[in-house]
Amino acid sequence: MKSAAMPPVSLQDILNQIPDYDANALPVAKAQEIIAQFVVPIHAVEKLNLRQALGRVLADNIISGINVPAHDNSAMDGYALRGQDLPSAQSKRFRVAGTAFAGHAYQREIGQDECVRIMTGAVMPDGCDTVIPQELIALHDEQTIDIPTLIVRPGDNRRMKGEDLAQGKTALLKGKILKPADLGLLASLGIGEVAVQRRLRVAFFSTGDELRSLGETLDDGCVYDSNRYTLHAMLTRLGCEIIDMGVVKDDPASLEASFRNACENADVIITSGGVSAGAADYTKQMMAQIGDVAFWNIKMRPGRSMVFGKIESNGKSAYLFGLPGNPVAVMVTFYFLARHALFILMGASAPPLPVIRVNSTMAIRKRPGRTEYQRGILASQANGELGVSITGAQGSGILRSMSEANCMIVLHEEQNNVAVGDKIEVLLFDGFI
Incomplete structure (x- = not known):
């Protein structure tokens, strides 16, 4: 049984607090803020x-x-002694009083100018506070060693209790x-x-009459559904419990049945496709009938069309992320809008994103007024510094660009065209994707 706590306010209450809220032109930062305010962690252990x-x-x-450790112990193989006995002006001879092994405490206290041969991890003998590495001493005979001056300081090479x-x-x-x-x-x-x-349960499905699952015949005008495979992989990386509901046709009855089934069995529903202004896009209509929903056109590229909210069915509820249909837009909206919310729902402290600023090695077209996420290749340049270039064409249907890239170039809303040598923000895929 699901155990997600109900939020104290509705989504509409949150939206009412946003100055100049425009559902058709919402900045990325505002969308992220609204989602983070609305989602509530699940509580099941x-x-x-x-x-x-x-x-x-x-x-x-x-x-x-x-x-x-439970006791002071040696950080290396060597000889334990009292720091106050270390030589200062010239080398000094010490008598080896015994040997201390890891797991076997040396039982007697040493005297002046005595030392104990000690192994890494062995408990420091009583009275000893310093270890001389064995490679720094001169072995005089089996009973005595010579220690040069000024090779260690009192307290060196000792791991302290706790x-x-x-x-x-x-x-x-x-x-x-x-x-x-x-x-x-x-x-x-x-x-x-x-x-x-407990693991966050996420149900997901793709929508569209043109979609075919792997193994099916690819008819004219149809494409294989790639989104379910990228979503499955991204959710697996986050450690979610996954419910793959396949492909759902573009008709209201099928969509409503799928939404209700997912809602009654998962904490979160993620769909791909069916959120644009197309004639067959019933997702928004269906969500409005069974939940508390905001319809967003976000000022971003790719991924302008996205829906977020919470739906209910038979006394159960689930958060909903309606992602675009184009493959790259699915990944970008997932990583920059859904991912952080999933961490919150999981009760997790979201890891910081690995963002760096580097030189652009090429001119990049960008118009102000929207945040753009362009696929990039980060590499060392001839001068030894890191530089980044885009992978080529940046269409939201070019999934190859995500496969070739090793980073995402983040061009913020207020930014304009980028010139060669300009510093730009890059988000590394390593640790993110």
Whole structure:
């Protein structure tokens, strides 16, 4: 059963608070703001073994119950001694009192000008606070070593008790998407099971009489449906539970049945196609009948036509993102408008986007008044600096451009044409797509 909490206000209440709101010319930043205000995280938790928790969203803060490490220990193989005994003016000879192995504490305290041979990770012997790396000493015989002057300082090469994590301190924050290092950190605290948010359930389908699924005959005027495959991949990367509802024909009865079915089985519905002004585009009409919806023409390219809202059916509700039909527009609207909302719904702290500013290696046409997302190739130039160029034709149906690109060039609403050498904003695909 779904457990999404109802928002305190309707979508229309939020829209009423937006100065100069224009449903036919909404800036990207305003669209992002409205979506973020309206969506409410789901609240359902399950416990998983660490090996199953990779990529899941942490449901509670993790407080360290122990010190890591539990004792002062050596950061390398060498010889442990008292820092106050280090030579200052000339080399000095030390007697080797014994050996300390990892997992076996050295039991006696050393005296002046004594040292203990120590292995990486071994507990520091009582009285010792410094480790000389073994490659820096001169072995006199099995019982004595010579240490040169000024090679280390008192306290060097010692890991302090609780240096990694101190008992009672916060190790991981609620909302973190668990990565391999996080699982290792939990294991270092002796935690074998962790509470995570349940997966966000997302139903999606494509609309259009011209669409054919893979394996079907491609009739004249028809195209294979690529959007469901990019959506499936993008949702999989986010760790969602996915419900693929296939292709839905352009007729009101089929659309309403699909919307209601999706609404009753998912937290979020994502559609592609059927949101423009075309005669067969019934999506907006259907959404208006069964939900609280804003109809947007967003000032962006690609992806001008997009619908967002919340629909209800038989006492259940789901957020809805009605994306355009063109393949590149689907990906751009997903990444720049839907993605952050999905993180919020998952209860996740959305990772910051990897944005850098680099030189454009070519002139790029751009008119003010809309945000443009152009597919780019970031590469090192002859002078060693990074530069970016577009992949070629930027039509919203050219999916090849997304495959060839390694970044997105973000040209903001107020920007004009870009000249060679101008600094422009680039969003790296690595870690994003």
